[in-house]
Amino acid sequence: MKFKLFPKRFTLLKAFVIVFISISFLVRLSFVVRDFGEVDTGIYNLFKTIIIGFLFDIATVSFFTIPYLIYLLLVPIKWYGSILDRVITFIGFFLGVLIIYFSFFGEFTFWDEFQRRYNFIAVDYLIYTYEVVQNINESYPLPILIGSLLVLVAATIFLVFKYGYFQQTFHNEVGFKQKLIASLPWFTVALVCGVSVSNDQAEWSKNRYNNELSKAGIYSFFAAFRNNELAYSEFYNTISQETAFKKVKNEFVDKGEIILNPSQNEIFRLIKNRDSAQVPKKPNVIFICIESLSGKYLNSLGGDYNITPTLDSLADKSLFFTNLFATGTRTVRGMEAITLSIPPTPGRSIVKRKDNSGLFTIGEVFKQKGYERNFFYGGDGYFDNMNTYFGGNGFNIVDRGRGFLLDKNITTSRTNIEDDEVTFENAWGVCDEDIYAKVIKEADKAYLTEKPFFNFVMTTSNHKPYTYPEGKVDIPSGTGRNGAIKYTDYAIGEFLKTAQTKAWFKNTVFVIMSDHCASSAGRWELDVRNYHIPALIYNLPTVQPQKIDKLSSQIDMFPTLFAALGWDYETNLFGLNILKMEPQDERAFIGNYRKLGYLKDNKVIVLGDGKISHFYQWNSEDNSLSPLSMDKSLLETTIANYQVADYLYQNNGLKLDNLKK
Template structure:
């Protein structure tokens, strides 16, 4: 065996050794990057590098299967022929281009998400236009491509100088030995793929330890394969009737009347707060703010607030100072607001198939005579937004580039024209432009005397953090602080212009973040990185106040409905937070981890039928004994949410 790998297989051995060395080096880079959060103990380091080696061997064994198969099937008489030389040089060069690109991509992904490749990376593979353009605007792409080509060339030269090519072309092993090498390669690959999963390394309680141990390529294909998890196969469950009974008990209050005529057990009527008073029917503009962490409202740049307008709005609105977002992606925020439902494992419902004709907040608005509209400054094809909102009763206003809505979607789509755009980057037009479009449409709706609900998605607070120069005192493209301040500036300008409109006095504005700018931390779920701002502005007949009780993102719109004194049909998990029977709580989840929080108590469901409970001290999760009633609640809420969608019980009828 030794002579085989020093001769015909020397290129395979050299490739494998160099890949493991470089992958380990990248692991060390991430370890230093996360030095303040990773656990620096012998057991943690052993965990990182032992599991890391296993993942690396698995990946390299997959890469070498085509190598060893080629070396098996090519007859010895063709060794060192022009064809043989072209094939080996081509395969070797192509592999390194792919690997160096993946290393670069992993570094940029870690910079953004503090994680190895996951569902987000798979999503980005689908939406190539936005991603490629974002990379072009965020990084010196010609330099990076040139760097990848240069490093690949250096690697090939180094391999050549080590005589790996020469040895590969000068040996003629017996077919039986070639078969043995291929079979050994195949056995190692199949065995490791069967015993390893992306969750194998999650034995560590420190999230960074688990993430650094992984291999990015392995993680990517694992996420690609497992983009939806069947709840009853991966998580703890209860008898479904018992789970629904628990949720109904948790949702019950003095204004709730369950309707047994519907298949959805949670279908119910929510009575008006004061039946003797008329309903309020103002226009409603809800702005889902991109990546607007609560912490930004306190941050400063050059001793000045970066969110002066949001701070001003918070002082003159119903400000929810203790709200927590469902998840870590925009589609999770959309799901939470539109469907008022806990996050289901895997992909958001916004991105799933069979997500049309659901009962959403749009149905409530429609029943009250409203026109529903969705505004997005990019192409709504991204993240399946147009299909979801268009398929659930919203007219679409977006920056489409030719993609159309399905014929099955009975809605209108309006393109934002070039003449309406003052600035645009990879993710779409700037926030000022999308707000100008909202005002333009609101003017038209006011003339037709149609009450409207506008769901607006902002984009400017996103890498590459660019905007038109001269708007604020932070140069464009210099970092998150500038993007936050520009986003805040655009909101301030939006409200100032709206105040001059005849429809302003009869319009309520809701501002809420989709998720925090950063969601990663050392714990499985970093609770503080789910803390988002939310405020209801310009609501008549209710005093401005700061609501300090814990609130879930899914409670925001049901609370608004109650403040408007509406009697309406609901199958939402969200409730009126001002109801005396409201129990403060929130959902804090990721794609895999499903968290439920009540004050400082946090309980987390994980796949592989795991459950853990913690005390949260604002910075860390400290494991505690599991409370049986808390355990029953979290299982019930997440299990029933998944069950309702999976069994087509979230539909409007």
């Protein structure tokens, strides 16, 4: 019997494979064209990209074939072409083609936002269907997209039917043995790929775009679904736990900080910032966490967009940090860095993980000083687990809730942003002016209690679909990021104007910092420039405005504020006082969910899963990375910080109850 990969009974399967491979190739080619200037288009590297991509496409489609192959094997010859066979075949083929086109349509929107194949962000977004669907609806012509999707599905089925693929599938005498032999290659490919082919095997190039293009979107999605939490000790370079803690502790001891339990694997310590003649200050603190604002958009940080007049004016009236970097690429990663003051751990942010309540956050330092703590968000804080995280760590919640309840174990209060308090709203929440109006209202109430307050305010307007109230700025709503940034800046200006009329203003410090950059995409393993964010402290009593050019991290902002206020406090935070940093102290942590970076002296070490590490010279002028011979001492410092951070989380070393024993 002559072997055939696609005997007649498998004709429709052949059509499906051809459709999948063809569409996947066209999607990959379109991404090459879209970002042609970023892709390594040398003949060899481009050819290798396409070939590896093709192999991942084969791996992906092999998984699609398994359910249909099982059906083909089970159905006997006498049932070929029966009504039941036709119905099941037509429905199955329709659903398969629909999934193909739907996933590829989704890839275009995902690539447009992140310049990546599907990753753990896409997995997370499955949970928050309301925000995601609304965002897509407001960002793209959804009726046209859905209509086009259905037209493509219908056209594909028509062509397959016209060329007789259905007829050949239904009218043949292919027996079980021949079907089994034809099925074995597909079962084998699926088994081998499921067991031994990992998504990171597509990452063969130094150019990140080529690596992403070598992947298959659906394969990447399921890889992310399986690996959205990574155990540091299993996947990354490590040193002995004793050495790691010793190195990290020594960094703190060298700055005069007192380790409270020196024999334990923890960093809980006492920081003394108060001079003998200094009276600690307890002003109200309002922290504005700006959505997706890169440093490059501010004229005061070298930009020429002319869209941030408020922030540029504040730069001359504040402690303005010109060389500060975000730890990650998502809001929850920024929240983690700011509140826990911790280097990023691999996988998803701690904000998104289980058992993340009762931790030592900056809120605990404010609590030590008698502050009320509040978290403001213009959308529903159910999104990205924000309410559970902030509520579980002692913050009262003020959000635009749609009925999702707080976890039953959370005892803090929740205040809703009511309909009559909303002038404009999109998929992500109320406009920035509305959230600031709520902050003003709640601050007025808090002022009457004579208890200082710390407000963490998360903005939403600088996010696709970039819509905001018309007539506020001279860029029409919904036309792009520049308009959203200009509105974001405008709203901050209006907020501060209103705040200045309040009795509590003179005793209120405003901290303003971005959660992450507008985009982390780039051709390098970690695109360093795309972690540079604006940060400032405004209206700080008895401290003269100045520009601070020291290399620093998002995790350092609140330890710096606490020092400026003259606070002595117990802490579990990794962050340092930027104002007292010596040149040898300057560093920044940057990373994504898999790559962990340590930036120092324009050099960066990148730790990757698979226990690999790379060392680069960063050229800040063109943002390029040039390979260097490994600096073993710096590598050990990098590993120590990330290893200790992960150890503390995994072993409850961030828990308040354990620290207070």
